[in-house]
Amino acid sequence: MNFEAWIIFVSFWALFVTTPGPNALNCITVALHYGFNTALFCVLAILTQASLFLTLSAFGITALIAASPLAFDLFKWLGAGFLIYLGLRGWISAAQPVAAQKPDHRKIYVKAFMIATINPKSIAGYLAAFSQFVQPDIPIWAQMGTIFPTALCLTTCSYLCYCAIGAKLGQAAINAVFSTNLRRIMALFFVFYGVLLGSSQMGKGV
Numbered sequence: 001m002n003f004e005a006w007i008i009f010v011s012f013w014a015l016f017v018t019t020p021g022p023n024a025l026n027c028i029t030v031a032l033h034y035g036f037n038t039a040l041f042c043v044l045a046i047l048t049q050a051s052l053f054l055t056l057s058a059f060g061i062t063a064l065i066a067a068s069p070l071a072f073d074l075f076k077w078l079g080a081g082f083l084i085y086l087g088l089r090g091w092i093s094a095a096q097p098v099a100a101q102k103p104d105h106r107k108i109y110v111k112a113f114m115i116a117t118i119n120p121k122s123i124a125g126y127l128a129a130f131s132q133f134v135q136p137d138i139p140i141w142a143q144m145g146t147i148f149p150t151a152l153c154l155t156t157c158s159y160l161c162y163c164a165i166g167a168k169l170g171q172a173a174i175n176a177v178f179s180t181n182l183r184r185i186m187a188l189f190f191v192f193y194g195v196l197l198g199s200s201q202m203g204k205g206v
Contacts, residue, residue: 006146013151016125017158022115024162030112031166034103039163041105043156045112049122050155054148057126058140084191 023046031039116122 006150009147010150010154013154014158017155022119023112023159026112026115027159027162028166028169030103030108031163032170034108035170036163036167038103038105038108039166040160041109042112043159043163045109046116046159047152047155049113049116050152051148052117053122053126054144054151058144084195088187088191 023042027039027042027046030042
């Protein structure tokens with residue numbers, strides 16, 4: 001990958017990972033509830049998913065999934081249902097105090113990984129990255145030496161920023177009414193993304 005192609009890839013990937021979507025919303029929500037440090041488990045889960053999908057893309061597996069309407073639709077509806085479920089559960093539990101709850105880091109990680117994985121936008125995004133930026137006349141793993149660290153660095157920076165936003169919102173939620181309403185707004189956004197994902201082939205964010 002030459003320098004010009006790398007700059008274009010950086011621009012594409014920065015837009016891909018900074019567009020607000022379920023991953024960003026989950027980082028904000030966890031940081032809002034439990035603070036910045038706990039939300040880092042969300043970032044770790046997203047990076048795990050990114051590493052997995054980059055590797056699968058190199059082997060062409062995500063292209064195979066995206067080429068199958070049945071598999072793509074299955075991912076779409078599973079993702080939509082899961083996000084709506086998270087939103088409804090968040091709305092119901094919004095009035096419950098969270099300060100006394102000890103965060104389960106394993107559950108936070110698994111939940112974030114599932115949110116990142118079931119979004120069909122991820123498959124489409126990784127497929128687009130490889131179809132547009134990988135050069136067929138150069139060995140794929142030689143190009144991965146550039147693509148892998150670039151993608152992971154940009155992904156890390158993006159979601160660290162979302163975690164910081166959530167932590168700041170959590171610090172601002174100084175009274176119970178404001179905190180409850182803010183958490184309900186975040187829950188509604190999960191439902192919104194679920195409906196959006198279910199009503200279109202691709203969500204608006206990742």
